[in-house]
Amino acid sequence: MKIYTKTGDDGETGLFGGRRVRKSDPRVEAYGNVDELNAQLGWAATLLRHLPLEDEFRLIQSDLFTLGAELSTAPDAAPAAAAKSVRIAEVQVERLESLIDQWEKDLKPLKNFILPGGSSGAAALQVCRGVCRRAERSVVRLAATESVGSLPIVYLNRLSDLLFVLARWVNRQEGIDEPLWTAPRS
Numbered sequence: 001m002k003i004y005t006k007t008g009d010d011g012e013t014g015l016f017g018g019r020r021v022r023k024s025d026p027r028v029e030a031y032g033n034v035d036e037l038n039a040q041l042g043w044a045a046t047l048l049r050h051l052p053l054e055d056e057f058r059l060i061q062s063d064l065f066t067l068g069a070e071l072s073t074a075p076d077a078a079p080a081a082a083a084k085s086v087r088i089a090e091v092q093v094e095r096l097e098s099l100i101d102q103w104e105k106d107l108k109p110l111k112n113f114i115l116p117g118g119s120s121g122a123a124a125l126q127v128c129r130g131v132c133r134r135a136e137r138s139v140v141r142l143a144a145t146e147s148v149g150s151l152p153i154v155y156l157n158r159l160s161d162l163l164f165v166l167a168r169w170v171n172r173q174e175g176i177d178e179p180l181w182t183a184p185r186s
Contacts, residue, residue, distance in 0.1 A: 017077025
């Protein structure tokens with residue numbers, strides 16, 4: 001099978017379940033942002049190979065594939081196609097919450113806003129957090145006009161929290177002080 005199909009050359013793509021939509025469709029934007037987040041997380045993982053995070057990253061990346069599949073399934077998909085679709089489950093959200101609790105316990109409570117940065121790995125996780133927030137906003141926009149379950153939004157919200165905590169944890173592991181935001185003085 002060739003990687004190019006030429007079926008998208010006219011600016012359309014197929015949703016799971018058969019319907020064709022413009023590549024600018026809010027559903028395509030939503031699962032495209034999730035795909036970008038997955039790629040960014042893969043890049044961050046390469047920068048953090050020296051820390052014990054690989055298993056968690058792989059699980060999250062797998063979740064993101066599941067989320068992308070859920071978002072790429074047309075709400076009007078044929079019952080046979082809809083039955084084959086995978087979906088984010090509550091257990092995946094709970095796993096993120098458990099990871100947040102696990103890594104946050106090693107951190108000092110925040111008393112200031114922090115700037116994205118520190119180590120290259122922490123900075124990459126902050127980029128992932130920003131992309132995650134964009135993906136979340138695009139799913140919220142999609143949900144305003146089409147049927148989307150509640151768990152995709154919850155999952156992305158919790159994942160952005162986890163990415164923030166992980167960035168802080170990575171800086172702590174690397175002995176790097178978190179860059180603090182200083183409010184402008186009048």
